[in-house]
Each structure stands twice: as structure tokens, then as C-alpha cells.
Amino acid sequence: MSILVTGGAGYIGSHTCVELLNEGYEVVVLDNLSNSSVKSLERVEELTGKKITFYKGDILDRVILNEIFEKEEIESCIHFAGLKAVGESVAKPWEYYTNNVTGTLTLVDVMRQHGCKNIIFSSSATVYGEPAEIPISENCPKGQCESPYAWTKSMLEQMLIDIQKADKEWNVIILRYFNPIGAHKSGRIGENPNGIPNNLMPYVTQVAVGKLEHLGIFGNDYDTPDGTGVRDYIHVVDLARGHVKALHKIDENIELGIYNLGTGQGKSVMDVVKTFEAANNIKIPYVIKNRRPGDIASYYCTPEKAKEELGWVAEYGLREMCEDSWRWQSNNPNGYEN
Ligand code: NAD
Ligand code: UDP
Numbered sequence: 001m002s003i004l005v006t007g008g009a010g011y012i013g014s015h016t017c018v019e020l021l022n023e024g025y026e027v028v029v030l031d032n033l034s035n036s037s038v039k040s041l042e043r044v045e046e047l048t049g050k051k052i053t054f055y056k057g058d059i060l061d062r063v064i065l066n067e068i069f070e071k072e073e074i075e076s077c078i079h080f081a082g083l084k085a086v087g088e089s090v091a092k093p094w095e096y097y098t099n100n101v102t103g104t105l106t107l108v109d110v111m112r113q114h115g116c117k118n119i120i121f122s123s124s125a126t127v128y129g130e131p132a133e134i135p136i137s138e139n140c141p142k143g144q145c146e147s148p149y150a151w152t153k154s155m156l157e158q159m160l161i162d163i164q165k166a167d168k169e170w171n172v173i174i175l176r177y178f179n180p181i182g183a184h185k186s187g188r189i190g191e192n193p194n195g196i197p198n199n200l201m202p203y204v205t206q207v208a209v210g211k212l213e214h215l216g217i218f219g220n221d222y223d224t225p226d227g228t229g230v231r232d233y234i235h236v237v238d239l240a241r242g243h244v245k246a247l248h249k250i251d252e253n254i255e256l257g258i259y260n261l262g263t264g265q266g267k268s269v270m271d272v273v274k275t276f277e278a279a280n281n282i283k284i285p286y287v288i289k290n291r292r293p294g295d296i297a298s299y300y301c302t303p304e305k306a307k308e309e310l311g312w313v314a315e316y317g318l319r320e321m322c323e324d325s326w327r328w329q330s331n332n333p334n335g336y337e338n
Contacts (some may be wrong), residue, residue: 001073002026003247004116006107007080008052009036012122012180014044015240016078018189021048023244028072030065031081032058035194037336043188059103061109062110069114076118076250077111078172078243079104082152086126087198089149100152100207101159108163118169118250120243123157125178125232125260126150127298135266138258140174145206146294157258164256171254172244178232178262178301180322181238183328190328192335201233201271201321202249205329208282215284217269219291224298228269232262232300235316235324245294259306263314266300276322 003020007013008029011027014036020027021044029052040324041052053072057064059081068074082100089096104121111117127150128136129143145151157174164170181201183190196212197203206212220227240263249257267275273284306312318323 002028004028004030004068004072004074004077005080006030007082007122009033009038009040010080011237012177012236013080014040014189015184015236016080016096016243017044017052018047019237019240021050021052025141025247028053028055028068028074030055030057030059030068034058035083037192039336040189040192043094047184047186047188059107060099062106064108065107069110069116074114074116076247076249077107077116078120079107080122082122084149085198086147086149089147089152096148096152099335101155104156105159108160112167113288117167119160119170120173120175120246121156121160122252123174123176124150124153125176125262125301127154127157127176130296131299134298135264136260137302138260138305142209144181154156155288161256168255171250172248172256173211173254174258175242175246176258176260178234178260178299180236181233182235182237182316182324183278184237185324185327187324187327187331190325190332200287201325204272204276204284207284208276208280208326209329209333211333213285215273215286216289217273217286218289218295220288222291224268226268227300229295230266230268230298230300231324232265233267233272233318233321234262234314235321238263238314242306242310242312245306245312250279257309259310260301260303261306261312262301264301264303264305265318265319266298271318272322275318276326279319279322280326282326285325
């Protein structure tokens, strides 16, 4: 039996493939490579010494989905495939709703036609909107989303919950990621954003490698200990391991589970800059800019539920996240291009 990993060539997907293969799972990846390179999968194979069955294709394409479910024995799907750039989603809502929502509905329909009713879905902390409480627990109500991207996650959560409610053969695990950063210790796989990065850590590493001149810090007048925005950064390898734990939970027929995956530690932009500088002995020049529209001062979770029910805790701290992000970026200044 195999695990279908949609979006498996991407940042979180490739790290999850490593953990799955190391745990002895057979892995089938479906990815249209719209935001990734097949080289990530070659490197996963090199790191693990194991093979991945790769299908280049789209979750919107029933033909390839049917082919996969006919040829492979898929027991569960870990569903990462999706477009994820918040700003781009504001400019291209139709593309985001079609790709993420219609794509997921197509995938789920083909899954049920083939009797495969186990899915782990990549959701996001953004579904909480402006959070009603900090730290954010899973009991915190979902909020108004800031972008079409976040709405796709919020809507898909609801759709999956309703599908499971109507058919108890489904096991649905929704994982709400906080801020994944870092890379595999080997420095062989990591985050590979297109163009100028929007997120903090890839921006910092591109300043460090000399591709960008300085970091712009979006506001230092928030109500936080040093005035800069606070987030819950989580090492991508810890996040990947959370998916393996979720798969174990599916074996127990969980039916429905919703979990925050974060460290529970809020770290500011200045904490990230200072820790990166100390860990890697590199100066990060920065300038203070205006607040970024839509940003919230503090966003961090309590990961207690994942600890109690999945037996999962994040092991890596911010220093390791900074070291590992830098090892990846400095060894691969052009991502998978070199
Ligand atoms: P990523 O872009 O690196 O990976 C997504 C992968 O999906 C890419 O390889 C892309 O080529 C593929 N893909 C996109 N649309 C597809 C389609 N229609 N058919 C087949 N493949 C398709 O992103 P990531 O950071 O690894 O994120 C993985 C998932 O986690 C996404 O669903 C994302 O929304 C979610 N997520 C990410 C973050 C984050 O900060 N990275 C935070 C919360 C949630
Ligand atoms: N941030 C910043 N400069 C950048 C990118 C991000 O100061 O170039 C800040 C941002 O305002 C937020 C934090 O870093 O406080 C994390 O931003 P990111 O976009 O990585 O994650 P998100 O805001 O989506 O949680």
C-alpha cells in the first residue's frame, strides 16, 4: 500500500516524502511542477536511498487521477497541492479558487470512487483570521480571511468536514500550519520561491547570500515586546513529521481531527534577524518600513492538542531553523537551478 502525496515536489511535500520513506512507507507523488522542480524528488531519493513513483500532472485532471488510483494501491492521501501566494491570490482569485477548491473536490471525488477515504489536508493558521485569543487553540473560532488564498483553506476545511459528516468511512485530518521555515539538515532540499520572496525567512536568506540588498521590516510599532510582528515559526522537518503522526492516527480511524502545528513559541522579526546573524555569523542589513497591510501583531498557537492526540511535538528551535535555512540557501543560491 502507498501514500499519495499531492504537491510532493514542493517545499513541505518534499520534506514529508523524506520522513515517509524513512518510516518505510511507499510514496506516490502527483505534482504539476507549477511551483517546484522534479530535482527535489531526485534529491529525496538520494537522501533516503529509496524510490518515489512520480506522476507529473494536475489534481484537476480526472484522467491522471483515475490512472493513479487504478495502477497504485493508495491507502491514504496527504494533500499539499495548491497555490499558496497570498498577494497573488488577491490579483488572481479565480485561479486560486479553481486550482485549490475545484482541484481538491476533484481529487476527493476520484478518491471516493476508488474507495480511498483517508485524507490529510494542508490547512493554514490564516483560517483563524484576526484571532479571538492568543495563543490560538483549535477551539478558537475561524475568522474573516484576509485573502482568497486563506478563503480557499477555510472553505476546503468546511467542505471536508461536511463530506466526512455525510460518510463516516472518511478519515479527515486537517493540519493548520503556522510558519514553516528551515530545511533538511543535509542542505539538499529546501524552500525555492519564485522571484522576490514574500515571506520573511527566504527574504533573509536571499539578503544573506547577496541577492537582495537589505531586509525591509514591516513595522516596529506593534504591541509586541520589541514592536515587530510575532509569529510561530516551525521547522519544516518537524512539520513533516507531524504528517507521519497524522497517518498513524488515521490507522486508528479518527474520522475527523483538526490540529495546529506550531511550536507554541512566538518569535518577533527582530528575534529572527538576530538569531540568524548569531547562528550563521552573517550581518543582515535591514530598514524599518511601514506595516504591511493585513498583518496582525502576534500570531502563535498552542500545540497541546497535537501533543496529546498525535503524540507530536516540535523538536527544533529557532537557531536550528536559521542554521538549516542558511545551509540550504548557501549551498543552492539558485535553488534547484544549479
Ligand atoms: P509549494 O508551492 O512548495 O508546494 C505546493 C506544490 O503543489 C508545488 O510543488 C506545486 O507545483 C504543486 N501544485 C500546485 N497546484 C497543483 C495542481 N493543481 N496539481 C498538482 N500539483 C499542484 O508550497 P508548500 O509551502 O510546500 O505548501 C504546501 C501546502 O501547504 C500548500 O497547500 C500550502 O497552501 C500549505 N501551507 C503552506 C504554508 C507555508 O508557509 N509554506 C503555510 C500554511 C499552509
Ligand atoms: N516580514 C517582514 N519583512 C518581510 C517579510 C515579512 O518584516 O520582507 C514580517 C511580517 O510583517 C510578519 C513576519 O515577518 O510580521 C512573518 O511574515 P511572513 O510573510 O513570513 O508570514 P505571515 O505574515 O504570512 O505569517
